[in-house]
Amino acid sequence: MIQQEIALVPKMTVLRNVFLGIETNSKGILNERDVRKRFNEVNDRTGFNLPPDCLVSSLSIAEQKKVEILKAIARNAQLLVMDEPTATLPDEEAAKLIDIVRGLRKSGTTIVYVSHFLKEVLSVADVVTVLRNGHLIQTTAAKDDTPESLVVAMLGRAMSMSFPPKCFPKSDAPVVFSLEMLSREGNVKDISFEIQAGEIVGLAGLVGSGRSEVARAIFGADRKISGTIKVDGQIVKINHPQDAIKAGIALLPESRKTQGLLMRLPIGYNVTLPHLKAISKHHILLKRKETSDTIRLLKALDVKPPVPNERVDSLSGGNQQKVLFGKWLFQRPRLLIADEPTHGVDVGAKLAIYQLITSLAKEGLAVLLISSELEEVIGLAHRVLVLRQGRIVAEFKDNPDGSSKLTENAIMRAAFATE
């Protein structure tokens, strides 16, 4: 079983994780040499080239995913259940993973592959089964299916997979946010860019290129070495997320479970947490106002069910993500930084989030969109900045007249430096 979320022991080495519980031993004493030999065998078979003595916690998420696969292979798994194996991976890593899945299939392993990515499913599967609300809807041969036919089966109705139409900001729209020469630890250097009111700027790049690092430094979540931030033309000093929030910057973090939401706490607590000043008087909470404002917001965002007292973890992933949006829209920010805003949500919620981002920009918000799904960045952003090794290496502008160079190919070339 390979799950969507990583299930490894972070403080142990790759080798220890792969053979956890199945170490070669005689009477409880480890046979180190044999374990290493077995590790090299599986490592070679997959072509992963993972370092056996690295701590798992020091690896990227993509590499951790590989460790999980090695773990399954080392157990000679005959049946492999993979739940959203590529959800946390950038495109090029995902492609590699799919090759591996194909290889496993060739060598006789049976694979149950659970995924939201319909193209991926169709490219890898022999047979596709669609479930809806816990019921089996259909099982068909993959070669007879198209993404559209699967969407119809999943939703029970046809739905366009397209993005909402882009509404371009006027060229003289005021600059809401500007960043000059941001540098921080982790190899991010000299990042400068501006975002106009109503503009959606995409930040693309491979995993490890520094996308989230830039976002966190802007927001004051991590320390920066240098950099000047202006909101509406005013220089703001940001050393703590509190400073950023005061300046009108909101960050929808990469991981809603560990950074975004308080999963065990009520929905209402989550939504109002950054805004308690607005719903309190002399530090005493105005609960009635809190509840009514929260319910109104949850209804506007179509969170189901819109009940502030329920715990967040009682909601589905898509609704949790909407709550996370609600948290940053309780008071309108000037700049919304959305890091992987559709991570791990279903098709319906995804479309709702796309529409939300588009309409927020239309209202005059500046949006910085970070996503590993290039389709999403291209479909939503007016302008895309490509990061490589912590620097901006390319900028692509989408033009209303359709004469744009904003394509997946161009972005990938810039991200990989193959130009």
Place this chain on the structure above:
Amino acid sequence: MSENQAPNAEASAKTLKFSSFKFSTLRQYGIIFAIVAVFVILSTMTDAFATKRNMLNVLDQASQVGLASLGATVTIIGGGFDLSIGSVYAATGCLAAIIAKAGHPVLGLISGMFLGLVLGYLNGLIITKFQINSFVATLASGLIIRGIAYVLTDGLLIQIKDERFAVLGRGYIGEAKIPVYFFFGFAALVWFLLAKTTFGRYVYAIGGNEEAARLSGIRTDMVRTLTFAISGFSAGIAGVIAASRISTGQANVGDSMTMSAIAAVVIGGTSIVGGEGAVWRTLFGVMLLQLISNGMNINNVPPFYQLIVQGAVILFAVTLDAVRQRKT
């Protein structure tokens, strides 16, 4: 959770609805059932139990652990642990007695409470500045604080003759002893802080997920430090009450205070992983432990058995909490 699993979970939740409803009620309000049950059983066993005099006595006996457990409630909801409660309890009593010995009994009592606040604040600073696990940090600071208490008193009992010193622990207002008022007064204060103020909301937030709280703009270090200050303060008040009650400051008291306080919080149903809990739970937790021990005293059960029963009750409460965490 994967999106694909959600509909399944919903469906199974529907079929389980009836049985899980009863179970969740037990989990949520089990402490109330337990108190009622214990009360009924003990009342039928002895006539001396359900009397006004005995109940006032129970409240008085509960007041010291009660105060300490109110402080522990705040740190535990905030995702921390204060293991220095017992040492602070001893040290503050000692300081109060030393100052009283010098001829200032009232100043001594006030200084003792204040010392608790300061020690708790220092605990908080150490934990947040050096980013140490609070469990270990307060284990260490507790040793230091108790050591200082021994040094200050030279390991001797400091006995106070001045009657004014004894008023706090032994005086009455109406029919109840003064410590009972401190207990309920402090409970009201902590309840207000946790349930009604922005600070309280921040405490729940850092206990629920400190990183998410920080990314929501909360000064998590400051909030955490204050939770330990409150804990120290409550232990300080309990400490001077104890010294006043027996007119003695001594460094070797309060060994079991830390664990009793934390036990009361847990028995009430406040989760040890933080982010959840309430003051009323702690009040019930304290009373349950106290009623059991009182009832066993009245029925002449040897004290050794009381330990066994207490331990069993704590295990039961923690198990319920663990089941709850797994379920959701």
